[in-house]
Amino acid sequence: MKVRMAELECEKAEITARLAENPARVPDVHRGIVEIYERKVTKLMETLKNPKARLDASADIRSLIGKIVLHPGDKAWRGSCHALHGSLMGILDFVNDYPKPGTDRVITKVCPLSRE
Numbered sequence: 001m002k003v004r005m006a007e008l009e010c011e012k013a014e015i016t017a018r019l020a021e022n023p024a025r026v027p028d029v030h031r032g033i034v035e036i037y038e039r040k041v042t043k044l045m046e047t048l049k050n051p052k053a054r055l056d057a058s059a060d061i062r063s064l065i066g067k068i069v070l071h072p073g074d075k076a077w078r079g080s081c082h083a084l085h086g087s088l089m090g091i092l093d094f095v096n097d098y099p100k101p102g103t104d105r106v107i108t109k110v111c112p113l114s115r116e
Contacts, residue, residue, distance in 0.1 A: 064088040
């Protein structure tokens with residue numbers, strides 16, 4: 001038993017050393033991506049506040065969402081399966097890859113039928 005524990009401690013030390021050698025994962029995104037999306041979302045929010053310009057909001061929403069794919073569920077009462085494509089999906093995926101402590105995770109990959 002002591003021999004096995006010593007082996008495991010040695011293995012743990014090797015793994016810890018290998019992990020220390022690997023650099024932290026750095027996101028590969030455009031430097032201004034946050035500002036771009038922030039401007040788009042701010043523009044959308046301002047458009048939605050103005051009752052006369054709400055119809056223009058559709059263009060702002062379309063700029064964030066490329067397409068939405070719907071697949072029927074296996075039972076009619078279970079609803080359908082959705083896949084979101086476009087800039088908004090990229091934002092949500094990025095948020096999941098680099099979450100802030102204490103924030104909720106956004107589920108972006110739900111449907112195995114979504115292959116598009």
